[in-house]
Amino acid sequence: MRNLAEHRREIALKALGTTLVKRNVSLVSLVIFSATLLSVPICQLVSDLQRGESPHVFRAIGLLPVPNLTAIKQYEDTLEEESVLTDWLLPGVQTVLTRVFRTGNEQAYLGRDGWLFYRADVDSLIGAGPQKTASAALTTLIDFNRQLEARGITLIVVPTPVKPTIHPEKFSGRYRNTNAPIHNPDYAAFIDGLRSEGVLVYDPSQLLFEAARQETQYLKTDTHWKPKAMEQVAQYLSAFITEQIELSTDPSTTYVKTAEDTVNIGDIAKMLKLAENQMLFPSERVTRHVVQTPSGNLWRPDQESEILFLGDSFSNIYSLAGMGWGASAGFVEHLSAELARPIDKIVINAGGADATRQALVQELNRGHDRLTGKRVLIYQFATREVFSGDWKLLSIPSDKALQRSAMSIAETITVTATIKAKTEPPMPRTVPYAECIIALHLENVDTSDLPETFVVFLWGMRENQWTDAATFKVDQKVKLRLRPWNSVEAVYGSYNRKELENEETWLLDVYWGEMP
Structure with a gap:
């Protein structure tokens, strides 16, 4: 004769395999779950359309047919940065966590x-x-x-x-x-x-x-x-x-x-x-x-x-x-x-x-x-x-x-070129600095006034907000207004800057870029 423990285990196994849920409860649970799941992309879609921007759901199509890990990460980072629900919920939730529970976040x-x-x-x-x-x-x-x-x-x-x-x-x-x-x-x-x-x-x-x-x-x-x-x-x-x-014993400067x-x-x-x-x-x-x-x-x-x-x-x-x-x-x-x-x-x-x-x-x-x-x-x-x-x-x-001299251009020049490589700005409010300059390695420029390939610095983040340049992609054609970097280095050179890792680019001419 089986003992009581084995009998209870058998009953429990049968119950787990045959759990019954009333139909109306199932329907309500399904609706709530689906509404919760869909509310995020729907809110984001409405927000994108109201602001006259390309919906993020359409941008995901650009990852096809064979997305690479870099493109996926960039898409996810962009979605996180521009999430309307994050902007709406996070400040209030973090304020409660900080005020009531004295909790910081992953950075503080x-x-x-x-x-x-x-x-x-x-x-x-x-x-x-x-x-x-x-x-x-x-x-x-x-x-x-x-x-x-x-x-x-x-x-x-x-x-x-x-x-x-x-x-x-x-x-x-x-x-x-x-x-x-x-x-x-x-x-x-x-x-x-x-x-x-x-x-x-x-x-x-x-x-x-x-x-x-x-x-x-x-x-x-x-x-x-x-x-x-x-x-x-x-x-x-x-x-x-x-x-x-x-x-040196040069005269002192007061x-x-x-x-x-x-x-x-x-x-x-x-x-x-x-x-x-x-x-x-x-x-x-x-x-x-x-x-x-x-x-x-x-x-x-x-x-x-x-x-x-x-x-x-x-x-x-x-x-x-x-x-x-x-x-x-x-x-x-x-x-x-x-x-x-x-x-x-x-x-x-x-x-x-x-x-x-x-x-x-x-x-x-x-x-x-x-x-x-x-x-x-x-x-x-x-x-x-x-x-x-x-x-x-x-x-x-x-x-x-050290004998090389850079190609000179006029004070400003507007060009179209193809991005060969680029650096990425950090996620806003994850570092102590609200601004970040990124670097583009450009080629196939549409003018003979510039070398065949060169580097451009431009804003990737301003006041803890990504710029349009942050979403540029490799192989994308971009139109920029350029100035020699040395003409603006005294103004922008001390900001947080993400440099290209390829040391061959360190020999290239450098310019400051802005969207025309």
């Missing part, structure tokens, strides 16, 4: 006392996410130093601490009594490795940490430092340079500083994707000091200077107006004022591990030797880059190889 952590932290900064300290060892950064910087030494140039590395390194107590109450900056466990070995190979390193971590015990050094809702903290680091770095390197107030909301608060009128994280007011010449002209970089500065957004904040914190009052400006001498600079938001080095090598390959007459190269980057950046090795061409 909520700290204490209204402070926000960039997830990539925190992850770089604890080794979470797709982190790397510091060995790649160490190898690349030692190689970079060797190449610069061959040209008689001294490298100074300035790793800039991220916010949770200096203010861990604002992230968690467990760190209220911390007596030293919080770094990745491998950071000390990285610094020691550089110094043991003769690389000069100025690390402002301890200076900022000690100052933070008296007053905050970083913005509450932004990834970057406050003006006063930045200016103090510039002062100490100036002293370090003077102590370590014998600069600069004047003028105080100005700036009000803005931080980049991390924007990445939370809250409603536009949110009051959870109000704007912050800071006082920055604009650097000017005695005649009243704003500070400008000087390519004839014996100092070249490579830096990221920590050097751009208070200098690049597009970041929202004012202009002409950044790290390089204040370092120049402290040294009482001009400085040349290549400063680009994001990609501190490779963006500025690559920009330098590209200029050298195109025949513009930014290293002529240089004695010092200062390389500033955020410390998170040590463990997450792309530290690819780049070769500096010899000065004898």
